Amino acid sequence: MEQYVIKGMVPLSGEVEIGGAKNAALAVLAASIMADETVKIENVPDVRDISVLLSAMEQIGAYVHRTDRHTVLINGRNIDSLRVDYEYISKIRASYYLLGALLGKYKRAEVAFPGGCDIGSRPIDLHLKGFRSLGADVEIEHGLIMAHANHLDGGHIYLDKVSVGATINIMLASSMARGRTVIENVAKEPHVVDVANFLNSCGAHIRGAGTDVIRIDGVEKLHGTEYSIIPDQIEAGTFLCAAAATGGDITIRNVIPKHLEATNAKLIEMGCELVEYDDAVRIAAKNTLLPTSVTTLVYPGFPTDMQPQVTTVLGIANGTSVVTESIFENRYRYVDELSRMGASIQVEGNTAIIKGVEKYTGARVCAPDLRAGAALVIAGLAAEGITTVDDIYYIQRGYEDFEGKLRNLGARIEVASSEKDVRKFELKVS
Ligand code: UD1
Numbered sequence: 001m002e003q004y005v006i007k008g009m010v011p012l013s014g015e016v017e018i019g020g021a022k023n024a025a026l027a028v029l030a031a032s033i034m035a036d037e038t039v040k041i042e043n044v045p046d047v048r049d050i051s052v053l054l055s056a057m058e059q060i061g062a063y064v065h066r067t068d069r070h071t072v073l074i075n076g077r078n079i080d081s082l083r084v085d086y087e088y089i090s091k092i093r094a095s096y097y098l099l100g101a102l103l104g105k106y107k108r109a110e111v112a113f114p115g116g117c118d119i120g121s122r123p124i125d126l127h128l129k130g131f132r133s134l135g136a137d138v139e140i141e142h143g144l145i146m147a148h149a150n151h152l153d154g155g156h157i158y159l160d161k162v163s164v165g166a167t168i169n170i171m172l173a174s175s176m177a178r179g180r181t182v183i184e185n186v187a188k189e190p191h192v193v194d195v196a197n198f199l200n201s202c203g204a205h206i207r208g209a210g211t212d213v214i215r216i217d218g219v220e221k222l223h224g225t226e227y228s229i230i231p232d233q234i235e236a237g238t239f240l241c242a243a244a245a246t247g248g249d250i251t252i253r254n255v256i257p258k259h260l261e262a263t264n265a266k267l268i269e270m271g272c273e274l275v276e277y278d279d280a281v282r283i284a285a286k287n288t289l290l291p292t293s294v295t296t297l298v299y300p301g302f303p304t305d306m307q308p309q310v311t312t313v314l315g316i317a318n319g320t321s322v323v324t325e326s327i328f329e330n331r332y333r334y335v336d337e338l339s340r341m342g343a344s345i346q347v348e349g350n351t352a353i354i355k356g357v358e359k360y361t362g363a364r365v366c367a368p369d370l371r372a373g374a375a376l377v378i379a380g381l382a383a384e385g386i387t388t389v390d391d392i393y394y395i396q397r398g399y400e401d402f403e404g405k406l407r408n409l410g411a412r413i414e415v416a417s418s419e420k421d422v423r424k425f426e427l428k429v430s
Helices: 021-033 047-058 093-106 125-133 164-174 191-200 233-246 259-271 305-316 333-341 370-382 402-408 419-428
Strands: 003-007 013-017 039-044 061-068 071-075 108-112 137-140 143-147 157-158 181-184 206-207 213-218 225-228 249-253 275-278 281-283 293-295 321-325 346-349 351-355 364-366 386-390 412-416
Touching: 003 370, 003 419, 013 402, 021 039, 021 047, 021 071, 021 093, 021 164, 021 191, 021 233, 047 061, 061 125, 093 108, 093 125, 093 143, 125 143, 125 157, 125 164, 164 181, 164 191, 164 213, 164 333, 213 233, 225 259, 225 370, 233 249, 233 281, 233 305, 233 370, 249 275, 249 333, 259 275, 259 281, 259 305, 293 305, 305 333, 305 351, 333 346, 333 364, 333 370, 364 370, 370 386, 370 402, 370 412, 370 419, 386 419, 402 412, 412 419
Parallel strands: 013 249, 039 225, 157 181, 293 321, 364 386
Antiparallel strands: 003 386, 003 412, 039 071, 061 071, 108 143, 137 143, 181 213, 206 213, 249 281, 275 281, 321 351, 346 351
């Protein structure tokens, strides 16, 4: 099993290029199978979740060809199976976007019911409610969600809770339904807008993405296009937090600063200096960080996917901070690991009370999920001594060449496959 081994306390410096947004790419790639012409998607991050989704798409007969590390050609003309097995859905929940895409295009889809929750209960009732409002029969049998309809007809759907997944999945299905669909109380995340822009570039008629109400006039066919995925606001925010935790000074490039507003605002409250350029942000962190309070909210609020990273930075701020997680119920599982590095964090329900400590100390810790894993790497970069982070499989699901990008910023971090590798690293950095 691979681990990261990190020698901390090196302030990060230099420039880092941010990749395409994983969560946007997952939805756009799934949506691509709705076209019967070739679609070219650029700025696709080379991360594990994307590879799993592409395999699921190949398994149902889609043509998938990577022309280079970040460019994929997709053609859905020869799809010959409308069933996506548990093998894929158990690895990435986002393969449920194939449900909306297949149902929209073929009016039938069978996709394994997503299981395995790592950050709390993750129901999909709103996705199914949306499909039913379009006239589909949806049943769950033998672990499969089976949805079918003779025709999908536009409907009026109110989402009881703001959900990124439900918004996108319903948008996919309704873009090839008959007539107009109105979805209210939708998610406004940048990747919702990205998926709408992509579908529109294939000939769909979607208006209002980025506001509370999306209106979709269904079309019969979608055509080929060339499309580039937006930059990853969470990867960007993770690097900003890594710079803040190490007292660093870095510039993140290829970002949309507007998407980073909530994260940037908190870093400024912590005393960091931020300068925004057209497509870059520079952060210069102070040696002493100030405490603050953070509440995760739907966009444009503070993203839940940045909560572990920001909590980790606040763990070494000069005072007491409060973080409230309002999206997922079980997103503090990394706190026990952080405590092993000296953090003083008390979790009560969805609130974490963080008493800043002077410094973290290196320890052996284990990544419980993707973003929490990235947070533990940040702690290791700031810690005195050596930290090893186990189960980096989770981190590789969503960060491309995380260690390489950090090394370019001066970090001392390597992937170790054995105890021997760890000892070699320790000798090298001692
Ligand atoms: C997406 C992101 C994930 C991010 C999350 C919130 C992808 C692949 N994943 O996940 O990284 O953390 O948005 O920004 O894009 N809910 C229901 N019923 C449903 C659907 C959701 O009650 O049918 C609830 C969830 O339990 C949660 C909230 O709605 O409390 C938000 O979930 P949602 O936005 O759907 O998250 P995902 O799309 O799964």
